[in-house]
Amino acid sequence: xxxxxxxxxxxxxxxxxxxxxxxxxxxxxxxxxxxxxxxxxxxxxxxxxxxxxxxxxxxxxxxxxxxxxxxxxxxxxxxxxxxxxxxxxxxxxxxxxxxxxxxxxxxxxxxxxxxxxxxxxxxxxxxxxxxxxxxxxxxxxxxxxxxxxxxxxxxxxxxxxxxxxxxxxxxxxxxxxxxxxxxxxxxxxxxxxxxxxxxxxxxxxxxxxxxxxxxxxxxxxxxxxxxxxxxxxxxxxxxxxxxxxxxxxxxxxxxxxxxxxxxxxxxxxxxxxxxxxxxxxxxxxxxxxxxxxxxxxxxxxxxxxxxxxxxxxxxxxxxxxxxxxxxx
Amino acid sequence: xxxxxxxxxxxxxxxxxxxxxxxxxxxxxxxxxxxxxxxxxxxxxxxxxxxxxxxxxxxxxxxxxxxxxxxxxxxxxxxxxxxxxxxxxxxxxxxxxxxxxxxxxxxxxxxxxxxxxxxxxxxxxxxxxxxxxxxxxxxxxxxxxxxxxxxxxxxxxxxxxxxxxxxxxxxxxxxxxxxxxxxxxxxxxxxxxxxxxxxxxxxxxxxxxxxxxxxxxxxxxxxxxxxxxxxxxxxxxxxxxxxxxxxxxxxxxxxxxxxxxxxxxxxxxxxx
Numbered sequence: 028x029x030x031x032x033x034x035x036x037x038x039x040x041x042x043x044x045x046x047x048x049x050x051x052x053x054x055x056x057x058x059x060x061x062x063x064x065x066x067x068x069x070x071x072x073x074x075x076x077x078x079x080x081x082x083x084x085x086x087x088x089x090x091x092x093x094x095x096x097x098x099x100x101x102x103x104x105x106x107x108x109x110x111x112x113x114x115x116x117x118x119x120x121x122x123x124x125x126x127x128x129x130x131x132x133x134x135x136x137x138x139x140x141x142x143x144x145x146x147x148x149x150x151x152x153x154x155x156x157x158x159x160x161x162x163x164x165x166x167x168x169x170x171x172x173x174x175x176x177x178x179x180x181x182x183x184x185x186x187x188x189x190x191x192x193x194x195x196x197x198x199x200x201x202x203x204x205x206x207x208x209x210x211x212x213x214x215x216x217x218x219x220x221x222x223x224x225x226x227x228x229x230x231x232x233x234x235x236x237x238x239x240x241x242x243x244x245x246x247x248x249x250x251x252x253x254x255x256x257x258x259x260x261x262x263x264x265x266x267x268x269x270x271x272x273x274x275x276x277x278x279x280x281x282x283x284x285x286x287x288x289x290x291x292x293x294x295x296x297x298x299x300x301x302x303x304x305x306x307x308x309x310x311x312x313x314x315x316x317x318x319x320x321x322x323x324x325x326x327x328x329x330x331x332x333x334x335x336x337x338x339x340x341x342x343x344x345x346x347x348x349x350x351x352x353x354x355x
Numbered sequence: 356x357x358x359x360x361x362x363x364x365x366x367x368x369x370x371x372x373x374x375x376x377x378x379x380x381x382x383x384x385x386x387x388x389x390x391x392x393x394x395x396x397x398x399x400x401x402x403x404x405x406x407x408x409x410x411x412x413x414x415x416x417x418x419x420x421x422x423x424x425x426x427x428x429x430x431x432x433x434x435x436x437x438x439x440x441x442x443x444x445x446x447x448x449x450x451x452x453x454x455x456x457x458x459x460x461x462x463x464x465x466x467x468x469x470x471x472x473x474x475x476x477x478x479x480x481x482x483x484x485x486x487x488x489x490x491x492x493x494x495x496x497x498x499x500x501x502x503x504x505x506x507x508x509x510x511x512x513x514x515x516x517x518x519x520x521x522x523x524x525x526x527x528x529x530x531x532x533x534x535x536x537x538x539x540x541x542x543x544x545x546x547x548x549x550x551x552x553x554x555x556x557x558x559x560x561x562x563x564x565x566x567x568x569x570x571x572x573x574x575x576x577x578x579x580x581x582x583x584x585x586x587x588x589x590x591x592x593x594x595x596x597x598x599x600x601x602x603x604x605x606x607x608x609x610x611x612x613x614x615x616x617x618x619x620x621x622x623x624x625x626x627x
Contacts, residue, residue, distance in 0.1 A: 080460060080627075081626065082623065102464065113461055115366075126369065130359055130466065131358075
């Protein structure tokens, strides 16, 4: 699959601050790529280097081999949503879009089209200063779409949106991908994006932690964390477990957790011993857990931090923390 | 480039900046016109000459109670001349506002080669400066002209002086607007840019000229005064100033050199 965006050895130092360090990844055409990492992990700096707003210290960030500056009519190729604050408050939404359209050589008919697309037609004549954060985000999206670009770069577009807004954004992004656009969308919350993205690029402390597909990440998350059982016959169950040398820990007077156990293992045990069960809970690792493990674990391996789960600095393609226990 | 200038113009006119500046300039111009007439009244009938070579005529026609000499009429047409300060501010604001409201991010996404954006603003400011000069001239003709006619003077005599005043005044406004963009591209912090600009033109320049003999013709205001002599020669002042074209080139040099250095600084700047 051809790449829409290529980032090779990208590095940015602001004085002594190493915001981005030797970062490399690619964004495939026609897919939604989540650019994920905690706050301050260099996501915004990376996106701004891609867009030529921040000078690179070394490395390259290109679209089909060309830097943003070298693109002919860049807004016709790349649309960007960077922050919801970059509007003149006394300018009307419509005038903001007209100003961009005229400057970028885009037909003015696109102004109404994009306002319609993001659902702002009714407030087109309102001054942006009166807009809510969600409306500003939509206006940013309209701005990005003006030139009908094949690539969209969205920096934390869900920030400040209410749940309905986030739902709208997901649908919007999926729709943009379905009509063939390549989308790179950053977020500090995987949960915000897990229903939206096809691929993930995970960064921490300005370095790449992992680039993979969401399916692969979900596979790692699917690993069982264990089972929890609530039973009036909890004593009998613990005896059986002790006899078979399976570890467990009580979590309530009538409840125990069996780390690493699977339903396929526990079900037959309960049936064979005819134990009455009130509640049976399968603890799975969520995607967010995997994400947190990856990013925190990576951060923890740097000097000064206590040793934690995750990869060492020499292995950027980290494996997720192994699940404790292990019965199967 | 035409697209960028058009976009810049839309950018400018969809904010309050040009309208507030033009409004204040008009208000001040109205007051100045009033002062011209009040000044005359307090002189007790004889309309005092404006320092031109025609002062003799006002002595002989002391019964005339309105501006009538060539110099007096020219002063009335050009009563908005000091509005060049607003053309200067227009230039400063059209670039610093982008940084203040972070719209510069969008501007650089549209025009990633940053000196091109500065060039667009230089052109737009020049046009805006000319526009402001024309607004000032028209307001002087309307306000001053109506009063003149009301007092029994001749409007056509006033109109006759427009060709002598207008070209030089428009030129000066354009030059100051360009200088403003140059200053704004160097000092993108809006407050700093305004303080430095007003500080220089209202206070520091005057001090420098009074201290350093011969600096008058080199400072921007001196160069602009020279440029204003494009179509009228105010004999007394001209002794200390450059020719109009020398003054024009010097003013342009100030504006364009500032803009060039500013563009280079902007090109290296990280927009975070």
